Amino acid sequence: MGKTAKKTSSPYAGRIAARSHFRTLRLDTPFQPRIDALMKQNDWYSWAGYRAPASLWDEELEYFAIRSTAALFDISPMVKYLIQGPDSEAYLDRVTLRDVTRLRPGRVQYTAWCDDEGHVLDDGTLFRLTEDAFRLCCQERHLPWLLDSAIGYDVSIVEETEEIAGLALQGPTSFAVLREADFDGVEHLKVFDLAGFEHQGGTVTISRTGFTGDLGYELFVPANLALSLWDRLMEAGQARGIRAIGYTALNRARLEAGLIVANADFSTAEHALRPDRVRMPDEIGLGFMVDAKKGHFNGRRAIMAARDGKKLRHVLVGIEIEGNIPAEHAIVYHGKKKEVGLVSAAGWSPLAKRNIAIASLVRPYGHTVNDDLWVEIYAMRELKYERLMKRARIVPRPFIKLDRRTANPPADF
């Protein structure tokens, strides 16, 4: 074996060079030096194997940065795939639920994709960078699925999670921050638009998207330009109250926006061990994505059959609960007796001043039977459960609607 050990072919050399990863179980993102410098709480969690901040300095103030000024959140751990080639549009149209032929270059779609049985594999954002190039961002990893879906298409799929750094800049002053940072033309971006901007000789892709329901942008940049981009934004944002934030704050904002998180609000099909845990788009509030008018897409037959045969078993709804006690993971009842579902995310909305939650219910509850719903909250208070049975009302999502999210031109706060 000694004879062959001296191979110097590049894949082999790369393989050897990558060995030392076992010494660092949680990776750093390209922004880590800046985040480390601001981290006062040492409150980390693992986001897909990255060391990510749960909270940096003050969880509540971080939340208010999103709603009152501008918040900077590192989204580099998002899984990213670059999909290119002449068939990329047709390919993505077949993989995902929505009509990709109607996604113009420079636009972004919030979308989802399903397995053969119509069960959701993940949701994510699809960025159409050019006619023939897309970026798909999501929570879980799907390379084998994407590659196997590509059989018969002239398309290439590259996983680029580590190569591309990402930032979410969210909040009322986010536009002003970008303008101050001299991203000329950013004012033309309408919601779900994207465009490329010059940065240090490279390109930063800015889209008017986000996970907060607020005015906000997401920025993607090659990893080597990450730190200078961070600095450019921080400098420009100084006067506009820019703050780095962690996930806890973001999670509150996303709940207010009524947005769902894979493997928190629903189980993705490739992770569910129990046969009854998988969900169809219509069962998690993503039915609007299903484009029945377009051609074949993965899972189409099963989704349509379930619709036709009234075989959809669950429904994901927004609920408002009386009072102000968060109902995290509470059981939902009909008539205080019959168990009909579970709350997957809940909290007090500081903006709406409402006690809100996202819940999955067994149909017809939440679908055609919407009255007499209750949640049973076990609130641990000084080592005692205060058990509350509170009335719940199905309400539309998002729980908050902010005109500034979509206003054109974006407001200058």
Added chain:
Amino acid sequence: MTSSEAAAPQASRWNAKSDVIVIGGGHNGLVCAALLARSGRKVLVLEAAVEAGGGARTEEFAPGFRVSSVAHILNRLHPDVVKELSLEAHGLKLEPATHISSVSLSTDDDPLVLTGAYGEGLLGASDKEAAAWKDLRAQLFRYAGILKPFLSRRPPDLGGRMSMAETFALGQTALALKKLGKEDMRDFLRVILMNVADLLDEQLTDNRLKGLLAFDAVLGSHLGPRSPTSLLGLYYRLAGEIGGRAGAQTVPAGGMGAVTAAIVASAEKAGVVLRTDAAVRRIVVENGRAAGVVLESGEEISGSLVVSAADPSTTFLELVGPRELNTGFVRKVGNIRKNGDAAKLHLALDRPPQFAGIDTTGLRGRLVIAPSTDHVERAFNPSKYGEFSPEPVMEITLPSLADPSLAPSGACVLSAVVQYAPYRLREGWDAGKPKFLKAIMNILERYAPGIGKTVRHAELLTPRDIERRYRMPGGHWHHGELQADQMLMSRPVFGAEGYATPIDGLYLCGAGSHPGGGVSGAPGLNAARRIIALER
């Protein structure tokens, strides 16, 4: 545009509701077509080759020499097919007089002859062995008999969507199992997924007999006799019958082409239109429904149903194309193991070969070179690594002895199925083929000394050749390995197991579907029955 294309009728749309297009004029396609035509449908069969028959054809391979080109022995043509297509009225002869024996050759011993239907008599074995064989044979047929009814049904529906008749049929199987009696049922449940070698070792001692049985169990599959589940192959063989006799075999006069001729005659009588030289390029799918086909010539033919006798991988991945299918389904189809291990040898000989110790009746039978279970196992080993067997095992027929029309006067045709010849030969078949032929000839020389000098022409069809000539990807005559994990609900893949497919109006009817290959017509039969039940 070529002149022939110009002459082709533009979009010859047939608008009648019951129109069916059958892709592939092999025996299964033809059987299915005939039955559908008899149910009142207008059926068109499209065959890519210049003649129908697929792997059941009689072809000239050397001037004046003709041979059954892939399948060369008939041992499982389903009785329902024979009956419903009136094949005997269309010239097929299956009566016992045409049945042949099996002979197991050995260099250490005299040949062992299994006479009658799969060894009703055993010549050349000790009395003790003959008695043991009698018991084992009875047991094998008893157990194969339990499984036999499954051959002519669609696989059980795991979703539970079964008709009363289908549910009743399953109940009948449970009853048959119960009827075996407690101890026999226990043995049945023990051995069902066992390897054939162990069962033979438990009950027999004669290497010639064990070798032959082991060979029959693994013939046409990528298994050795010691591979768990290999006994199923023997059950599959013994579930076949000819002329009402379970386990019997025959070489039809005129070769396997005669079987095809009878089926074609029956089909045409039922109104089937057979077009040869009409290769299908793709299946047209509109709104998730098969709407017709496009030929290689560019001609479009529409139909309300398309039935494919082509193998499942070709049907789905090439004719339909992955764009109309789901990724998980494409994955499953891609995972079908379908690389063949069987080669076919055709020799044009100056005179009949001299196999020691075999009389004329014996020579007209099936000669098997598989001198022991271990020998078969050793032959199997290299195939796992993309190498051919240096000492291959084979079954030989000399069809021209019974049917002199197949060879010039005094000359002889030798036809042999030879294992193991893996489809993916590591060194490539261009380099490997002459070497493999030499290995086979060495074996033949050992059993029939002097045969080499009488060879006028040798044609060796490797799985690569079979793939190219007969449009069987992987060169596999079952259109996909016939192993436990690719049987019943998993054949060809779950989601297309009951002949219907994820594309509305598209059905499968070939060997890749349940119950599998061999010249049985059973997939075609079951598919036709299913189509008639679903598409009223």
Added chain:
Amino acid sequence: MKTWDAIVIGGGHNGLVNACYLQRAGLNVLVVEKNEWVGGAAVSRSLTPGFLYSNCSYVCSLFRPETMRDLELPRHGLQVIAYEGGAVLTRDGDYLANYRDHDAHRREFARFSKRDAEAYDRYARDVTRQCRFIQPLLMRTAPDPTSLKPRDVGELLFLARKFHDLGPSQMAETLRFWTMSISEFLDEYFETDVIKANFSISGIIGTALGPMSPGTAYVLLHHYMGEVDGSVGAWGYARGGMGAITKALSSSFQASGGTIRTGAEVDKVLVSNGKATGIVLANGEEIAGRLVISNADVKRTFLKLVEEKELPDVFLRRVRNFKIRGSSGKVNIALDSLPEFPALPKDSPCYRGDLHFTDSVERMERAYDDWKAGRWSADPFLDMMIPTTLDPTMTPPGKHFMSCFVQYCPPKVEGRDWTDADRDAFAETVISQIADYSPGFRDRIVHMEVRTPRELEAEVGLTEGNIFQGELTFDQLLFNRPVPGYAQYRSPIGGLYICGSSTHPGGGVMGAPGRNAAAEILRDLSKSNTQMSPAHDVI
């Protein structure tokens, strides 16, 4: 003469587990063991001064936590130290590691293939789904499908319902999975050979099958099941060697009042009027017992210890047809220093786990071909570990003990008995494979014990040296294990039971056969069984 309530023949882990449960249920139990020590295949032996060898079984993976709890094994000294990793060393000088951390695991696979790295989750999900289906069966007696007794019918319905609950597509997957080879199964997920080799290991260990043999995907489950209910440290070393398990068991047994006699080889089971009445030792001594429970394998029990005339023909035929098939050997090595593996960084956690040198499925399968031909593998598969990296108490300071499980190794060499020369040549094959990856390895060897199936049979009493007391093929699983009609630990002889790995659910240091047999015995005695906690839920 004293009449024992129950006599357990053989002090292996299953015999001891069985004896413990019976003793705790109020029976007066005697365990007889032919060796001067108890433990069967789960032993720690001092074969050279200062060194303790786990010289037979070498990993604590499957031992049922319910039994550990019931028999208070931690109190009686059992400590299991979890593996920290594991690796396959490759011929090109690299390695593929298995890390406990999920993301590190993925990144390690990504060194070889990004696709395979991202395929792992789906693979793990699918295998876990299969495990979840089969795992509850471990701790249940297999129903007799030919029986109409309410209990058998009820169990069959339980199985049918569990199966049905999977839903059509998972039902189809399960049916397919059971008869697939591990190699074919892995081909559906991974493209990299060393990754496939890495996962194939669990499909072949202990069997006389190669990774390309149908049915090896199921064997994989057998090795994975220990982990499914999330018992922490599922795979690990027992501190003090594997003998620590049986030591704790015998301590627990004796603490509850049980009696152990070592050096007491059993010659015969006494049968009178179709009922077992006791045993005769090799020295002629008779011991009376109302029940006799054999921890020996089914062949040894019924073909050697019981007279033929006492057994029905059909039963004898089936016992004779039971396939035991030794396929492995063991090389235990005392080392004067820790061997170096230049490919593996010095701080790699893989040193504290199992190491392998077979980096392709083809090499494994070729190793199996040698076995089929009656030879030990020229390029064997090794499951190698150095338990002293985690438990230095087994050797003098700075020294090490290495355990090498070697596959394949036939019970007979080309049809004849093993000779000492064969054994030495076999050892040399193993040593030279390790030395290829570890320069200077030979010089570190202080002492070596080589066990071919000959030694495993003669010294441990494992027929043909098979570690599972019988092949794990379909014809020998569930209601077919050990033989159809007697898969519920009973025998045609009243009062005679079997409790070893020949019975459902099979081998591995799991203790489930011993426990399940105890449950059946207590049921026959209409004794309450409050000492046995229910099997863990799989929800």
